[in-house]
Amino acid sequence: MRTLEIVHRTRYEYSEPVTLGDHRLMFRPRDSHDLRLLHTGLVIAPAAQVRWIHDPFGNSIAIAAFEGTTQILELVSTIELEHFGVPPELPPIEEFARTLPFSYASEEAPDLARYVERSYPDPNSSVATWTKQFMEGEGGNDTFSLLKRLCMGIQDKLKYAMRFEPGTQLPAVTLETGGGTCRDYALLMIECCRSLGLAARFITGYLYDPALDAAPGEATTHAYPHAWMEVYLPGAGWVEFDPTNGIVGSERLIRVAVARDPEQAMPIKGSFTGSPDVTVNAMVDVQVRTLSPVPVPETSVPLETGPSQAPMPSPAPAPTPEAQEPPTQAL
Structure with missing residues (x-):
């Protein structure tokens, strides 16, 4: 702490x-x-x-x-x-949700429905098609393993680039151009997860490096406005993923607000x-x-x-x- x-x-x-x-x-x-x-x-x-x-x-x-x-x-x-920060181990995911696909329980499904709903046009199914590549490899359809591969894959396969235009890119545009900002990456992973039937939402907050901390009360260090996302996993709750840095949760992330869509945050x-x-x-x-x-x-x-x-x-x-x-x- x-x-x-x-x-x-x-x-x-x-x-x-x-x-x-x-x-x-x-x-x-x-x-x-x-x-x-x-x-x-x-x-x-x-x-x-x-x-x-x-x-x-x-x-x-x-x-x-x-x-x-x-x-x-x-x-x-x-x-x-x-x-x-984040506990070193993820809380256990409910047995029925440990592999994909799965359906949310009836008592949670109505409240999660808008977070599962696709929100951006994808006429050529490019987002869904791109997501399917992460269903292969070690872990197969294991839910958490797939999400980690997706998170790290966005960082590895796309190129981070500063962008001065207002707003957030469409996920299909991020794939087409091969890069974007942290907001673009977060939205892409949200829509990828939604294509798998998972509830996902947007987070805005700060990113900083605890390793650069000075002694208590001494000099400050830089932090950065940042965006990432989280996925709802039964048993574990909302789990944070930062595709810009390829990390799952972190003491480096300080959450300020959550929303269904980037424009709401x-x-x-x-x-x-x-x-x-x-x-x-x-x-x-x-x-x-x-x-x-x-x-x-x-x-x-x-x-x-x-x-x-x-x-x-x-x-x-x-x-x-x-x-x-x-x-x-x-x-």
Whole structure:
């Protein structure tokens, strides 16, 4: 278990004044058995009115509303959490689900149905055909072995490439072009799993390397906005796979939110109104610091433009790159 502080700073600079529309912010993780939220903070410039909602998946969402015009938008999220990582052994999968194909139990099937449903066009069945190659090899149709081969196969057979276009590629396009970003890889594996009749969903969060940790309380190290996915396996529950790095779960992955589709899990989603010629310069920086076991009080982040400070809802007491898109312009 590690106690971490993550500071996620995003800044947009506009070449001329613009009017900001509402922004939907997804920074606050959900408490779980593998992640305990200790403290949160959110600083926004220019000043904004902030309200909090839960989305259909139970994620905590901040809606920021702005007035007037501005040439900057800066968002600083600070979270402090205890991260327990992933157990070294997967919980046992139910006997009936250990090999493919299988059907989910009647009490779970209705709730998983939308996660099993294919969501993207695949007119030539390229995704399903590509997936079938992983049904061969050691382990055969063993469910977990096949999923590991698929996860590592996406990393091995495709080429990771930065992409600056907004949104996520269609899975068939990722196969056709031979590469994509972490969001593209996650969506491809989701659709591959769905072609096998498995429930799968999208995760947004952070990737960092615990091996680079400094001594508690000392220097920070970089983390990265990241996307991966998880599959529902009876008996084991939702199991995380990161096809970008070819890993199954990991203490390197810090989950923030889950959704059925990538467009439902954007860390920042908003709009602005300005002239057709306005340009936007975007900067994202995520720093992670290992804390001592003693909780460290939050320090506010000073900004030059009179920010609003919108504390995230306090976590309830509990027992002892690249996933961001620039705001969409509305002309």
